[in-house]
Amino acid sequence: MNLVLIFMLIYFIASSLTRHMLLYTQRNDLLDIPNDRSSHSRPTPLGGGVGIVLAFLLMVAVLLALGKIVRGLGIALLVGGCVLAIIGWLDDRKGISALLRLMVHIASALWAVYWIGGLPYLRLGSYTLELGHWGSAVSVIGIVWMINLYNFMDGIDGLAGAEAATVGAFAGLFSAAIGKWDLAILCWVLSVASLGFLRWNWPPARIFMGDVGSGFLGFTFATLAIASENSGGLPLVLWMSLLGVFIVDATITLVSRMVRGERLASAHREHVYQLAVQAGHSHRSVTTTVLLLNGVLAAIAWLCLQSRGQWAGLLVLLCWLVLFFAHRMLWRRFTSNLTIREKRPAVH
Numbered sequence: 001m002n003l004v005l006i007f008m009l010i011y012f013i014a015s016s017l018t019r020h021m022l023l024y025t026q027r028n029d030l031l032d033i034p035n036d037r038s039s040h041s042r043p044t045p046l047g048g049g050v051g052i053v054l055a056f057l058l059m060v061a062v063l064l065a066l067g068k069i070v071r072g073l074g075i076a077l078l079v080g081g082c083v084l085a086i087i088g089w090l091d092d093r094k095g096i097s098a099l100l101r102l103m104v105h106i107a108s109a110l111w112a113v114y115w116i117g118g119l120p121y122l123r124l125g126s127y128t129l130e131l132g133h134w135g136s137a138v139s140v141i142g143i144v145w146m147i148n149l150y151n152f153m154d155g156i157d158g159l160a161g162a163e164a165a166t167v168g169a170f171a172g173l174f175s176a177a178i179g180k181w182d183l184a185i186l187c188w189v190l191s192v193a194s195l196g197f198l199r200w201n202w203p204p205a206r207i208f209m210g211d212v213g214s215g216f217l218g219f220t221f222a223t224l225a226i227a228s229e230n231s232g233g234l235p236l237v238l239w240m241s242l243l244g245v246f247i248v249d250a251t252i253t254l255v256s257r258m259v260r261g262e263r264l265a266s267a268h269r270e271h272v273y274q275l276a277v278q279a280g281h282s283h284r285s286v287t288t289t290v291l292l293l294n295g296v297l298a299a300i301a302w303l304c305l306q307s308r309g310q311w312a313g314l315l316v317l318l319c320w321l322v323l324f325f326a327h328r329m330l331w332r333r334f335t336s337n338l339t340i341r342e343k344r345p346a347v348h
Contacts, residue, residue, distance in 0.1 A: 003185070007192045010055050014196025018051035022200060022207045030093060032208050044205060046092050048197055049213015052164070053085045055193040056220070060186070069182045073227045076115035077186075077220060080108040084147065084219050088211035102144075108219060109143035116227045123235045125304075125313030143222040149250040150218030151211060155274055157203035157283040162291055164194035164217050167242045170298040171224070171234060174305060180233035183224065190220060203284040235312075238301045241319050245293050248323045249273060272327055275334035 025031065025045035032046040057078060064074035087104045090096055113119075119135030121128050131138065154160035168191030176184035197213070200206050225239035240247060253271050262268075269278060276286045300319045304312040 003188075006059075007188065010059060010189055010192045011196045013058065014051040014055035014193040015199050016051075016196075017054055018048045018197045018200045018207060021045070021047050021050050025207065032210070045207040046210040047089065047212055048201060048207035049209040049211075049216060050085070050089070051197045052161075052190075052193045052209075052213050053081065053216050055196060056190050057081055057085075059189045059193075063182075063185070069186065070227070070231070072115040072117065073186075073223070076112040076223055076227075080112045080219060080223065081216055083108050083111075084215045085212050088213070088215045092210040092212055105144045105147050105215070106140065108147075109140040109222075112143060112219070112223045113139045113226070116223065117230055119226055119229065119236075121229075122237075123229065124237060125311075125316070127313070139226050142226070143219060145251075146218040146222035147215045148218070149246060150221070151214040152250045152253075152271065153246045153273070154209055154214040155269075155271065156277055156286060157205035158198060158201055158287040159273060159283075159290060160209055160214055160217065161194050161198040161201050162287050163243075163246055163294070164221075165191045165198060166291055166294045166298075167191075167221065168194060170242055170294070170301070171228075171239065174234050174238070174301065175228065178233060178305065180228070180231065183228050183231070183233050186224060190217075190224075203282065203287060205283075234305075237316050238304055241297055241301050241304075241316055242294070244297050244319060244323045245290050248320075248327050252324070252327055272330050272334065275331065279334045279337040 022045050025047050030046050031043040033043050060069070060074055060077050060081075063069045064071065064078070083104060087096060087101060091101060113136050118133070119131055119139040121130050121135070123129075150160060153163070168187045168189075172184040172187030172191060175181070175187060194217075197209065201209065221239070221243060225234075225236050228234045228239065229236040249272050257268070257270065269275070273286050273290070277283060297319065300315055304315045307315065
């Protein structure tokens with residue numbers, strides 16, 4: 001019952017703060033103006049992610065003060081998360097150079113990796129891959145990529161918030177099932193805070209998350225995943241599977257643009273979820289489809305846990321193959337539909 005009351009309080013805090021940010025941004029004209037990358041057609045208030053950030057970090061501070069979570073993880077989340085939220089807020093308000101943002105992202109990643117102890121090994125089913133000092137370098141790169149990846153995937157109503165709510169809920173459930181209650185509570189807190197924001201962001205969105213929220217979520221998920229791996233909790237590869245929709249869409253799109261020699265910093269709408277909207281699907285239907293996919297990925301992750309390593313490697317490989325081929329199939333389908341629509345003569 002205590003947990004239920006705590007989660008209700010977190011939801012109330014996140015929702016109330018998001019509403020406050022909605023009013024604040026409207027008064028101060030802090031709006032997301034549609035551009036080449038946008039999937040919305042009218043200026044929309046920005047910065048709603050503040051609700052998620054403050055609700056989650058408040059609970060992290062309380063848990064840390066009570067000794068309910070590992071000190072290193074708490075410090076990593078509090079300081080790294082605050083720094084990222086601040087730079088994200090400044091970027092939402094005034095715009096920050098890409099170089100400065102990257103430097104802050106790297107600094108936050110280095111801070112987190114230091115406090116959670118790097119990534120000395122990686123569990124792959126029944127095998128353990130020793131990484132040594134290379135694990136720290138891999139961790140920093142991974143956290144920086146997750147920060148930016150989550151920002152790239154925050155492009156339509158409800159998507160980034162729904163991803164955080166579902167992945168946090170499933171990761172918390174699985175962590176609790178293997179006895180890692182400290183990590184489970186952190187995951188659930190993040191999930192409930194995201195639900196509080198999602199009340200105002202569900203299609204049609206009244207306010208957007210902004211960089212203040214998307215970068216923070218990417219950082220938090222990456223830090224929790226590495227800490228979970230290090231503590232013998234939910235393996236990192238299963239975290240990656242739960243976040244598979246975002247990881248696959250963002251990574252394949254980035255690599256494809258690099259291969260074509262396109263400028264990576266330029267605005268675009270080439271992610272599959274954006275192509276789906278351009279092809280005529282609503283924000284609500286695309287976001288709901290991702291939620292259903294997350295449920296399938298969670299079921300596979302649960303089977304991996306139950307197999308106790310016997311079939312885990314094969315199941316994870318199958319999961320990533322399915323995601324990869326589904327991405328390619330959907331990309332071809334949506335780009336083909338767009339081409340057909342563009343070739344149709346205009347009706348006057």
